[in-house]
Amino acid sequence: MIIVLIGYMGSGKSSVGKILAKKLNYNLIDLDDFIEAKEHATVSEIFKTKGEIYFRKKETEYLKTLLQLKENTILSLGGGTPCYGNNMDVILNTEHATSIYLKGSLSFLSKKLFKKKAKRPLIAHIETETLLKDFIAKHLFERSQFYNKAQIHIVTDHKEKSEIVEDIILALF
Template sequence: MIIVLIGYMASGKTSIGKKLAKKLNYDFIDLDDLIEEKEDLSVTEVFKTKGEVYFRRQETHYLKEVLETKNNIILSVGGGTPCYSNNMQTILEADHVTSIYLKASIPTLAEKLMRKKAKRPLIAHIETKEAMTEFIGKHLFERVQFYNQAEIKIPIDGKSKDDIVEDIVLKLF
């Protein structure tokens, strides 16, 4: 089985994915890390030097490549991955794949992203929590229609990573 974790920036896809992989004895793959490894550039550098269209094409290519492996994998995808190139349909239609939306509220995301914004070019320029909340609200509104197609939805607000992993395991098995 392949478990694909989707959700907005800072929803915990990578950190929860690693914990879940350890608990289930699965391999963990972060799609952005895989792209960086294959392209020998950071995601930011790929965007700057080759453009978003190139990045999204590579993202779709590597997503399909991972989904075709059919091994025990936890796959964390970028926040935009389900929203482009029919990727959500690819995830939903793939054999042996379960999709999980790590669902966080806008205030939770704003709080987390204000602490991590320097590492995220898309939001690095945002100065206040109010501006961050407004940005996330607009951005999430565009993306939530894709996220909500996931087979399992796990609310994460106010929960520890261990509790979230337990919630996922209970829903899966």
């Protein structure tokens, strides 16, 4: 089985994915890390040198490749991955894949991300929590139609990572 974690930045895809993979004894692949290794450049560098269209095409190509894996795998996607091209439909139509939306509320995500914005190039320039909340609200509005297609929804607000992992396991098995 491939467990595909989707959700907005800060929702816990990477950190929850690590704990879940360890608990289930699954492989863990972060799509952005996979792309960086294959392209020999960071996501930011790819955007700057080759553009977003190139990145999105490669993202789709690598997503399709990883969805063909036969090993039990946790696949953590970038926040935008399900929203481009037909990526979400590809995930949903992969027989041995289960998609899980790690759903954080607007206020929870904005508070969490504001504290860590320096580590996030997409939002590092945003100066106030109000402006960040507006930024996230716009993204969530645009992306929710894709995220909501996931087979399983797990609310992450005010939960420990271990609690989220337990919720996922209960929903899967």
